[in-house]
Amino acid sequence: MDASSLRALIEEVAAGRCPPDDAVRQLRRLPYSDLGFARVDHHRDLRLGMPEAVYGPGKTPEHCAAVVEELLSATDGPVLLTRATEAQVKAVTAGAAALGVGPPAVSGSGDLATVVFRPAPSRAGAVVVVTAGTADLPVATECTAVLGALGFVPTQLTDCGVAGLHRLLAELDTLAMADAIVVIAGMEGALASVVGGLTPAPVIAVPTSTGYGAALEGVTALLAMLSACSSGITVVGIDNGYGAACAIARLLP
């Protein structure tokens, strides 16, 4: 129920065509219908900001295809499948084809692919995605693919870890022009602190599970980023490239 159908109902009552009892019964459901309102608003907002996304792991290819098809039918914005296997990619591609939706953009290797149908139209905002090492690339790839689905055209700076500081400093101009920066790093995650000290732009840090032993599957980078001595850095979950892209969509509307 949206604002106009609410008015319609009230007018029915005013016109004596709807008995008060019936209206009460309908309106009693209103909190939820009203939150149905909210749902519609929410959806509109989501379409502007965040794509509909399906998380692949633990779903059968058939399950993935069904959900993707439903989203492709019910909305007309971008639809994503993240962390998809090759079989899942095949299934959703076929399912989409049956709906007349062309083949998706598939990023990443077959066992960790991000699949994008109907990417959003181009959108303002200079987003830079910086990674510390080549091992962080899968997370960065997920992040840039989702950013692309959202309409951004991110600049990707790879292998800028602080062990060779000059690699990062050579890109100071790129950092300086960014409206928002995603820093993706594993091991000790120091790159976030350093980038945060070089720019006043929003910095979203993504700890990765890169590294072994004391890197504790990303927990070390996570804690380090949360404790960064540069003020105002914010952090998303370990390996959560998707979440970082969504955070960008929130802050560059």
Add this chain to the structure above:
Amino acid sequence: MDASSLRALIEEVAAGRCPPDDAVRQLRRLPYSDLGFARVDHHRDLRLGMPEAVYGPGKTPEHCAAVVEELLSATDGPVLLTRATEAQVKAVTAGAAALGVGPPAVSGSGDLATVVFRPAPSRAGAVVVVTAGTADLPVATECTAVLGALGFVPTQLTDCGVAGLHRLLAELDTLAMADAIVVIAGMEGALASVVGGLTPAPVIAVPTSTGYGAALEGVTALLAMLSACSSGITVVGIDNGYGAACAIARLLP
């Protein structure tokens, strides 16, 4: 806005006394008013089930008194202040007196008192609160005080730890007649497993921060209770005697 005022509004519209536009404006707020409905319902349920409670730590005596006075004025059910200092007890007692509410029941020592105003009328349900050792008594005292505020008259079995199993087994009849059992234990928390194996009644386990070193401030007991080999035991947070009493109120309505 409750069901009858909703009907009143609709009838105003039906009678032509309220223009549809006004009604829409009011009803547009309905989700929240309706959740105001829900609030009223919720409050009613809460009055039947859980007391209004104020958590003392971190509040000044004045702050405590103000919140308690508000609750005493706005509702007519039981009002609690938990983990209160002596100064807080004094402040709320004085504040209540100013409202004409008599002195509360105060359980526990002055620096960890549970304060109960207007306890609920007596209520069916045999609740047994079992503690492993004397060090668990402060948590048990909080639990029984809150149970009392809710109208229960719990039986308290103290010092029944499994190191001397006969102490517990001597109380098998008491356990057998219980409608619900709260097991309060620190250290390794084994009492929950043993009680759970002796009775089909609901068992709510409260880990306490009793013990030192490897007891890890209650984390060991918590993990042990969550891993209990007796099926169907449920657990609340460390030292959370208040929460266990509320859980009892949920399951013995």
Add this chain to the structure above:
Amino acid sequence: MDASSLRALIEEVAAGRCPPDDAVRQLRRLPYSDLGFARVDHHRDLRLGMPEAVYGPGKTPEHCAAVVEELLSATDGPVLLTRATEAQVKAVTAGAAALGVGPPAVSGSGDLATVVFRPAPSRAGAVVVVTAGTADLPVATECTAVLGALGFVPTQLTDCGVAGLHRLLAELDTLAMADAIVVIAGMEGALASVVGGLTPAPVIAVPTSTGYGAALEGVTALLAMLSACSSGITVVGIDNGYGAACAIARLLP
């Protein structure tokens, strides 16, 4: 030895048919025979409350079949095999057939099946099982299968996570009519807090290992549920759908 066989023995002694020495020898075992009493009572209670259950992992198909057959022979209530592989399912089905017991109900996929022989007769009590996301379904399936074995007919509400609050609020009526609610959620487990704030019914929270990185294999959801700001929520172990069902059986006798 139950109450009547105890009386029989005493009467044998009274009648001079059993020499005191023999009775002493038998009765000396009484504590344990008496706990044999307890065992019988316990079993009766268990039959009313909790099914005999075998945990599949780490057992060979033959081992599973042997234990299941013993339980099927020794009792006449429900018998469960949880987290069973396809081979285990086959083995216990064949073993049961040899005893003249018909094929079990098998829920879940082949590698995480819950197998139920001789479900209990239907039983009162409106149980609602709410899940936050589709990834929590395997745990929910285990829970509802065990509830079914116990005689309950649970209502399952899926995909009600708090990220889209309207999905949950649309089911307020279902929640309001529940005698007990199982909330199954991974990631941050916030659904338990929200449900706990909407209903006075007992809420049993099951953290799941859904999520990655900072979800810490369910530890995050576990801690969050134990720290829920809604009072009186109780928690079982991570992914422990079976335990939640048993807890329901304890509180809805």
Add this chain to the structure above:
Amino acid sequence: MDASSLRALIEEVAAGRCPPDDAVRQLRRLPYSDLGFARVDHHRDLRLGMPEAVYGPGKTPEHCAAVVEELLSATDGPVLLTRATEAQVKAVTAGAAALGVGPPAVSGSGDLATVVFRPAPSRAGAVVVVTAGTADLPVATECTAVLGALGFVPTQLTDCGVAGLHRLLAELDTLAMADAIVVIAGMEGALASVVGGLTPAPVIAVPTSTGYGAALEGVTALLAMLSACSSGITVVGIDNGYGAACAIARLLP
């Protein structure tokens, strides 16, 4: 050395007034002078975005006063002292007075005060600071004081925890109009997930050390917020109200 003084030096050389050797010596330091450039730029950016701030704990009142005086002299933007004791507040106030700087705004109680000298001029951007409970207020106070120093006029919504969802839903309009939202919550931190699901605005979550036992001094809320099922939420460190304010400054420039 800034761009114009660099040009001046070069022109001196071109004019023969500065011997090449001298210029080389000066320019040899240029990487650092140049980073001195960057420092100046950085400072300007910081003045626009983040205030100069001194962290009180572990510093003597004299030490605090000295650093604050230096910052007041060297810059003309806002200067902050966070988590200050009463003695520290006194010392910096006196020190500032000696420099002719008027008394600072002091927020919070004496043992956890945020002290602001020369707040920035008013600045666009609707920032909403939502707290779950009254125990989270000290962190919220630090956050709003720092936001105020930065020129923001934040709206503060207190006590909106998800245990009573209607309290939050009653403020949907306020949330909907926000350019950015800071969610401050302890215990299980579920408020961040719920707010994140209700608005497309950037949500910065601050876990607090509120709660006891299983709340693990804020670690539970931290992990829960990082695992939030609502996409695109970002997180700062435990109790870091200052950091959240700085993050707002980064994203609402």
Add this chain to the structure above:
Amino acid sequence: MDASSLRALIEEVAAGRCPPDDAVRQLRRLPYSDLGFARVDHHRDLRLGMPEAVYGPGKTPEHCAAVVEELLSATDGPVLLTRATEAQVKAVTAGAAALGVGPPAVSGSGDLATVVFRPAPSRAGAVVVVTAGTADLPVATECTAVLGALGFVPTQLTDCGVAGLHRLLAELDTLAMADAIVVIAGMEGALASVVGGLTPAPVIAVPTSTGYGAALEGVTALLAMLSACSSGITVVGIDNGYGAACAIARLLP
């Protein structure tokens, strides 16, 4: 009820002096009476093996005195109060005097004293208590005081940490003659591994909370001792000198 009173009851029935119904009623309680048997046996064993002990922390001096007096009256073996404050020591000493029990032996400083009434008579068994550093002495003192209460005359080797291996090796003869060895060490707890490699005697390792930072309040030593490369070392809880002494009593009966 012990074996002879059980026989007496049975004979009463056989003689027709006790109606079967009465006997059933009495015997029905037998499991617990029988475990009352066990209690008596247990107590006797405990008197031979482990002293009655009261844990001081969290108890008022009056509470301590009451429990100690009860134990002094009910038994005639040793009675201990561990981790006692000066006020607690005074209270129990006065209480005991009122019962005609002379002043206890008090070991350790006033705020961590072990108090022993009526130590057991001397007992065979060469026990060696080795400590790594002087900071481990309080735990060692508790251990040797409890050993003394149990009748042992332990040899104490202090400051034998592995950083100066010769200090330990100089005591090889003492170690070789030991019937059991308690190794008390904090920091990395390596002393347990080294002692375990030098002797076939039972080695009970006590991790202490000595050390800072990465010693994690004793957790590091605990984990290290549990992972010791020398086979057959067993471990008690952190700082648990009392527990180690009790373990000695179990294995040197």
Add this chain to the structure above:
Amino acid sequence: MDASSLRALIEEVAAGRCPPDDAVRQLRRLPYSDLGFARVDHHRDLRLGMPEAVYGPGKTPEHCAAVVEELLSATDGPVLLTRATEAQVKAVTAGAAALGVGPPAVSGSGDLATVVFRPAPSRAGAVVVVTAGTADLPVATECTAVLGALGFVPTQLTDCGVAGLHRLLAELDTLAMADAIVVIAGMEGALASVVGGLTPAPVIAVPTSTGYGAALEGVTALLAMLSACSSGITVVGIDNGYGAACAIARLLP
């Protein structure tokens, strides 16, 4: 160099047949030769107490065979291979056959077998190995196999978990006659506390990695056993059946 060769050397010097310089050079090595003494003594002790053992994991079958053959040649006591794969079992059996040593006793399934060559002659001491559940059997099997290699004939009580206390209480006599008890339990490890409360014998607790979720791969049982409320229980590492057997050998010499 042993005592007699030391004497021989000294006599050589006394007889003038060995120049002092040579003796000094030889004796300078004495600390290590002397610790060679210790090595011999140590070995003798080890033969009496602990078998030579090879830990299978991470070694190739050839490597295992080589080490086992060396031990079979160099000593004449028992030799063990623990946690052996089928291929390792085959390799060491063949290698031993080549040395004329007959086939070993192999316990456990092929992928977690304990292999014993030349078990020690029978040895006094009643050892009871109690397990909580069938899932703990692999650890128990390792423990009893090693005990057997050491000459013990342990009694094994299986499936005595505290969820069905009667199962344990039915074995009170067996426990009472034990000289030492090994308690093997996963999940919450409560069995150790209960057994420790029923007997004054030494109790060695082995936490197992049985259980899932909050059982934390055995850490929960480990912490619980270390925090057991029954005094004097000692603990070995998670799943360390071998270590428990060695600890028995230390205390029942």
Add this chain to the structure above:
Amino acid sequence: MDASSLRALIEEVAAGRCPPDDAVRQLRRLPYSDLGFARVDHHRDLRLGMPEAVYGPGKTPEHCAAVVEELLSATDGPVLLTRATEAQVKAVTAGAAALGVGPPAVSGSGDLATVVFRPAPSRAGAVVVVTAGTADLPVATECTAVLGALGFVPTQLTDCGVAGLHRLLAELDTLAMADAIVVIAGMEGALASVVGGLTPAPVIAVPTSTGYGAALEGVTALLAMLSACSSGITVVGIDNGYGAACAIARLLP
């Protein structure tokens, strides 16, 4: 840009051949060019101290080959591939051959090989690598292979764990002559403490993930080494044989 080209530029300006604007533009880049200076210096230092190294895991054989080839072309010092699979070894060997670089030295088994091209010329410095057990050998092999690539000829002492102290003490002379010692140990890592107490040389401790259960995948050894009672021991990450070798290169230049 190095010092002489900087002078050249300045002289161009002084001579009027370079307009000030152009110089400003070039010099504005100087911080990064200057850090390009640093890069060159850094590289030279690295060539003297640490080899160019590629971390194998997560890279395809083709990726490995490409990076190795680039390094072989761009530098003329040693190039390493660590933790390489057999396929990776093949690919880089072939790739190098195509560049005319001979086959590398390959250490360790096929699935954890260290591959060294063009090892550095021999270098002074007696390095001893001590391991506690045979299970630590893979880490030791990586360490010695990298040391070899750096020009060191390390002495390897294997199986010197403290459970048999004489094995280590027999090597006191070797330890005494070392310029630096790497201690590699898992389980409780006590070897580092003991070695640190026996020698004044620098001791670099490498915790390994050897052991199970309470060894916590190397965390126990890590914490123990950081808490070592012998002063001045330093530690690298778990299983980080490569890092230890690099640390040696830093301190024995």
Add this chain to the structure above:
Amino acid sequence: MDASSLRALIEEVAAGRCPPDDAVRQLRRLPYSDLGFARVDHHRDLRLGMPEAVYGPGKTPEHCAAVVEELLSATDGPVLLTRATEAQVKAVTAGAAALGVGPPAVSGSGDLATVVFRPAPSRAGAVVVVTAGTADLPVATECTAVLGALGFVPTQLTDCGVAGLHRLLAELDTLAMADAIVVIAGMEGALASVVGGLTPAPVIAVPTSTGYGAALEGVTALLAMLSACSSGITVVGIDNGYGAACAIARLLP
């Protein structure tokens, strides 16, 4: 017994003045006497490398004075008291005066002072101690005081945290000339990674407990430093400035 007294003994035997039996008895003790040798050697090494040090916490002033006096009497090298209270400083100063030893150098505030008697003569080696923030100064002060006691004259660079990278880069020359660098940082500890990437010198990282919340009392910095992406960095325990100084003494002999 040292080398010459060993020779004397042997010559006594050779001369027939010492019966072989007596010599055997004396030499049988040799391993320990010989390790007494080692002790002497060790002590000499220690005197060259590491000072005798007493750790203040947990010791009474009298205890401190006694140990310090013993060390001052028994040796003639430097003697340290670390983490001393004002009372401890007074006591040891008085005690030393009684021995004719002049007043010590006292660094740091009264409640965390490092006290140095008889510092070692000046010693080669350029040591740089870099700290990230002013809060790290107490650890740095301890480190430099111990370095001073050892004869080093360290250069201290304070407040060089990576949030303002230019502060560190301005000191590149100082870093370049260092023979060894100690990096002291809390929070996320990123400074170690950055310094490690700028210099080939040995870098010893000291994590500090600076920071709050997610800094986890130094654990975050510790883990980050162990996971540093710059190769060859080594780490000591949290806040262990003393240990870092000793590590320097090991590597700059």
